[in-house]
Amino acid sequence: MSELPKTYEPQLIEPRWYAEWMARGYFHADASAPKAPFAIVIPPPNVTGSLHMGHALGTTIEDIFTRWKRMAAYNAMWLPGTDHAGIATQMVVERELRETEGKSRHDLGREEFIKRIWAWRERTGDRILSQLKTMGHSLDWERLKFTMEPAYSAAVIEAFVRLYEEGLIYRARRLINWCVSCRTALSDLEVDYDEGVQGELYEFAYPLADGSGEVVVATTRPETMLGDTAVAVHPDDPRHRSKIGKIIKHPITGREFPIIADPVLVDPKFGTGAVKVTPAHDPNDFECGVRHGLPMISILDEMGVVNAEGGPFAGLDRWKARKAVKARLHELGLERGSKAHVHAVGHCQRCETVVEPMLSTQWFVKMEPLAQPAIEAVEQGKTRFVPESWSKTYFHWMRNIRDWCISRQLWWGHRIPVWYCARCREMTVARTTPTQCQHCGSGELTQDEDVLDTWFSSWLWPFATLGWPNETRELKTFYPTTVLDTGYDIIFFWVARMMMAGLHFMKKVPFRTVYLHTMVTDDKGEKMSKVKGNTIDPVDVIAKHGADPLRFALAWLTTHAAQGKNIKFSMGNVEDARRFANKIWNATRFALLNLEGFDADRFADRTADGPDRAEFDLPERWILSRVQRASEEIDKALEEYRISDAAQAVYHFIWDEICDWYIELAKAALLRADGNAEITANPEARWRIQGALVTALETAMRLLHPFMPFLSEEIWQQLPKPSGAPQSIMITLYPVRDVRFYDDASEASMALVQKVIVALRGIRADKNIHSATRVMALLSVNDDYKKTILEGYKTIIAEQGRCREVRVRRSGASLGGEFSLDHVATALAGDVEVMVPLEGLIDSGEEKVKLTRERAKLVSDRDYLARKLANPQFVEKAPAEVLERSRGKLAEVEIALAKIDEAIVRIGA
């Protein structure tokens, strides 16, 4: 046996194993393997990205699932890849270009700029992939995909063309969200609303053209009055009814437009009851404009600067124009007031610029027909959300879905496969570049300049990565995928859209289960951000503490995600996990130092059908049974996606049961077996103790492996195993319960023994007895069964409780001469009385106070239970099991009470 270093050093073990696993091809899943498939696709991180805690959390969860299912003999495949991330990537490369060469993308031109992006990706785009490797993730790298690679692009184009041909993609001039900084259209989802921005509700008067008066309107955006083409009032509003149909003369542009009646747009209770209508710059006004056939005048250009329609204000940006318009209205004497007004303002998700509603010709996907099957699939349980409550969020969005604007005025992305004919003006939509117009045969074709929204490629991810539109073996085996893990922040962006695309193109849901994890924040619940400087970089964490502690810390914290809650993460969590790793390391050191002469084959042989109960001593029977209980509990927790519960169960099994109890019991037993103790030596006991210890540790490592792959592998390799054992823990079987090792009787006996030991230690601590001091212990029990057990394990009790002698008697039986009744410390272990004679250390007054306090508690317990059991309603209606438990408890409490009374009497005073 090689000797392990004294402390766990992740840096010494982690890098080795990843390379080894890769070399042996353990991460690769063969699509033809005759095993049940288990598939996960990674939520593709942006190529521009660097690993952050959000990635670390999600991918840790995914790797836990994958490693667990792989060990459970599934054909487990976790598909890696990256997303081209249109706007984000283009912005990063543009910034670099500006900083290094002082150029804009326009200086380079489209083709050259795209070349630069590819070069940039070549240079740095793999950073996140190597970071995922340092996490220990068992991704099937042979299947690595990128959303801009040719095969994937072909899938994107295919999807576009099919939807176009089916009438589900159309081009229209509509009011869309426009970012004046990114200079592109955005989908509704890409607009973030700042809730409760303190703004101003500004009122001004529009004079009537005939000079007969004015109408006062209220607005949060005075500058848009330059594009007004109507004023609307409610048809039933007595204040304004008479003005309907009258003409307004615009005080700045001189344009004339009508006062119209619109019960949809106007809420008579709000503002002045009259609404200025700017169809080209407000979604509601746009609808109103459509209803009334109003002219739609865009007053802003793509950079948010007032255009020629703005007359004297042309050339001012929208904020300056607002001030200028207000100043002008003031000069004209038309200002009518101003109120504070709280409202929501939309910002570009990427650059935080205030988004401008703009009239623009864009491409859209008609969503309702796609949403319907996606709603039904979840209703029918074909796809299940975990936690289930997220399905409500999903349904709500799906049932109120609106068309998706998919064209972007960017260069980096999938170019829209549409060509316009210079001669007949018709469109040709094609999978490959057409040579002539479908309609007139002309060769004068120009491709649409725009690219597709990044999410238009992402929504195909679960099947485009598996070869779609070709009918591949991969699709057959791994589609639908088993689980999708992702953060709840992209349910709409990604999950819902994948559901729609999967059902539409594949006719099957893309995944059976959607596991939604929560967001990671700092320990105060603040979102981590570089600006705030509160980020914890997983790369740094790994360098300092290793990937395993990071993974374990994240798993420990991963409880079911509730709305509005998040994971508060701190380095303390990682340090705790590292301490756990160190504990495991040292438990293994202990084992390895004590395995001399151990024959794993022999042990395996002798326990093939469970341990021989006559041959194996209590601690061994107990720990071998506990191994199986832990296996059952952990496997079940994972099956139910209770990741934190699974991690905590592994933790407690290893720390509490293996380390705190079994190793302590084994230490003493090995000493006995070696004949070093004063107790009879039993050399034959050695192999059973060694075997139980190794079994417990070896099983624990397999249970731990999905959480801490490196450490578990390293330890597992060190442990002796029967010949013919696999080469790596990765290809062993995940432990599931083996009931042949279950041993209720041993667990009950051990529980009793443990209680007595804890009571003894309690007395020692209470009386401040030094650990070197051996005491006498007298145990008083009420039944022969317990007496037999405690008699049988006196040695263990003595060793763990540091006693020089342990005596067990039936209650009331003779104490034996050397016990002095005046100087006995008493504690209860359930209904077993534990007494330690302590000449000179007992203050009988103090002792009495302590016992009396305990008695009061017992009396209250007894009364409560007795009252309950005296209640006929309870006896009649409570389930038998509950009744039984209450009766048992009452009996125990009564015995304990009797014992305490005896003790109080004994003390006298």
Added chain:
RNA sequence: GGGCGUUUAACUCAGCGGAAGAGUGCCACCUUCACACGGUGGAAGUCGAAGGUUCAAUCCCUUCAACGCCCACCA
């Protein structure tokens, strides 16, 4: 304006119908031959408030309060 969620030990969180659990922190003791990244023992909670249902409620129902999240075009 709708919808959802949270409120349990000092902190962070599990539990969700049978008289409350974990990790950290705290207190006392221990340099016991795997580990001081440790051991042993302990203190600590009217389970947000008020009603109701039930033999029984932290857990179910109602109302309220505080906090948080999502959706929505109210000028």
